Amino acid sequence: MSDKKKLLVVIDPGHTGNTYNAGAVKGYYESKAVYDLSLYEKAALEKRGIDVILTRERNQDPGLYERGQMAVKNGRGYANVVFESNHSNAFNGKAYGVNIIRSAHLPASEKLADRMIDAIVKVMKLSTGITYNRGVTTKTQSNGADWYGVIRGAVSGATTQGQAKNGPVRYDYIVEHGFHDNQKECQFLSKQENLKAIAEAKAAVIADYFGISDKGQSGSQGGQSDKNNQNGQNNQSRQNNQNKQSIDTDSSAQNKKTSYLVRVSIDNLNIRQSPTIHSEVVGFTGKGTFTIIEEATGIVNAAGAKSRWGKLKSGRGWLCLDYAEKVG
Ligand SMILES: [Zn+2]
Incomplete structure (x- = not known):
């Protein structure tokens, strides 16, 4: 001591x-x-x-x-x-x-x-x-x-x-x-x-x-x-996170496997751990073209509105598709 x-x-x-x-x-x-x-x-x-x-x-x-x-x-x-x-x-x-x-x-x-x-x-x-x-x-x-x-x-x-x-x-x-x-x-x-x-x-x-x-x-x-x-x-915060998850994202039954390219034209689009603004930011896309392999519905703004999210092929996480434009 x-x-x-x-x-x-x-x-x-x-x-x-x-x-x-x-x-x-x-x-x-x-x-x-x-x-x-x-x-x-x-x-x-x-x-x-x-x-x-x-x-x-x-x-x-x-x-x-x-x-x-x-x-x-x-x-x-x-x-x-x-x-x-x-x-x-x-x-x-x-x-x-x-x-x-x-x-x-x-x-x-x-x-x-x-x-x-x-x-x-x-x-x-x-x-x-x-x-x-x-x-x-x-x-x-x-x-x-x-x-x-x-x-x-x-x-x-x-x-x-x-x-x-x-x-x-x-x-x-x-x-x-x-x-x-x-x-x-x-x-x-x-x-x-x-x-x-x-x-x-x-x-x-x-x-x-x-x-x-x-x-x-x-x-x-x-x-x-x-x-x-x-x-x-630890336990308490894990519990909270689980609760948040189930409220903020729809059930995985609504997730859709897919594969297409999107273009992001802003610098600082968040990549999040799961498809909701309440999950952790794990990085930023930067401008560029990215492959989406899965879609899900989740919370996109403070008012609780939902929209579509796309999972990056790289495995880094999810981005809100409202800020990405489908290419080709
Ligand atoms: Zn201030």
């Missing part, structure tokens, strides 16, 4: 200042809301005896890579380090829901992120009526490094899992707490008491995940309970 303290949480409030990224509700700005949220979260974690660092003061604006590096530099001497970048999302005014992008090189982050989303969704949905779990995803550059600078910094630019594995056990992810260009979710995020409720729920997830009671962390003592805890989560 080591003398290391069990856990450091590095919270990165996205962006800077009080007026960056206006929302659908007058007076809402992402940079202000996520800073306030991060302050509440820090307080809720510290109440449980957990060490917390924020990457910035309200009006500071450190570089993205630098923010991530704060988790590496300050994490020495801890058994576990969580790096979390807080944001609210924007798309077309209609999209909604909570999603997390985790480091592709730290798969352990997935279990914690899964529970984090569930907790945030639970709090938000009570009031918005619409917020749901958009899933945990990864996104990488062509060299394998994480796509987002803040995550890349947190794993020191690792391009493989091996490179990311030194020092404490690491959990790195970006949380998108709903969409601020969505009227209902922005309304929710505009209220301080709601930000506080999200922060409390998130702190409870972290404390529970690492087996830290309300009395606080107690040096090396929790190693075993950590292990038990994580095993429990």
Whole structure:
């Protein structure tokens, strides 16, 4: 058993200042809301005896890579380090829901992120009526490094899992707490008491995940309970995934074996593990021509609409055929 303290949480409030990224509700700005949220979260974690660092003061604006590096530099001497970048999302005014992008090189982050989303969704949905779990995803550059600078910094630019594995056990992810260009979710995020409720729920997830009671962390003592805890989560998250699968995709009886070529003309079409937007992104097609060997019906957007998906002959996964044009 080591003398290391069990856990450091590095919270990165996205962006800077009080007026960056206006929302659908007058007076809402992402940079202000996520800073306030991060302050509440820090307080809720510290109440449980957990060490917390924020990457910035309200009006500071450190570089993205630098923010991530704060988790590496300050994490020495801890058994576990969580790096979390807080944001609210924007798309077309209609999209909604909570999603997390985790480091592709730290798969352990997935279990914690899964529970984090569930907790945030639970709090938000009570009031918005619409917020749901958009899933945990990864996104990488062509060299394998994480796509987002803040995550890349947190794993020191690792391009493989091996490179990311030194020092404490690491959990790195970006949380998108709903969409601020969505009227209902922005309304929710505009209220301080709601930000506080999200922060409390998130702190409870972290404390529970690492087996830290309300009395606080107690040096090396929790190693075993950590292990038990994580095993429990394994099962739970597997269960969740199975449930999701059966809801999001139609039965395999509707899958159709086939073989034809499609052309993809956008750079970043997701390849997913199974034919639904709720399954993991395993890569991107890039522009080009691809052979489809199987078709299935599955969820294609936040509103739960379904469309056709095609399975790649390469075995890499599924792409949504709405973004692919049949050739010849
Ligand atoms: Zn943001």
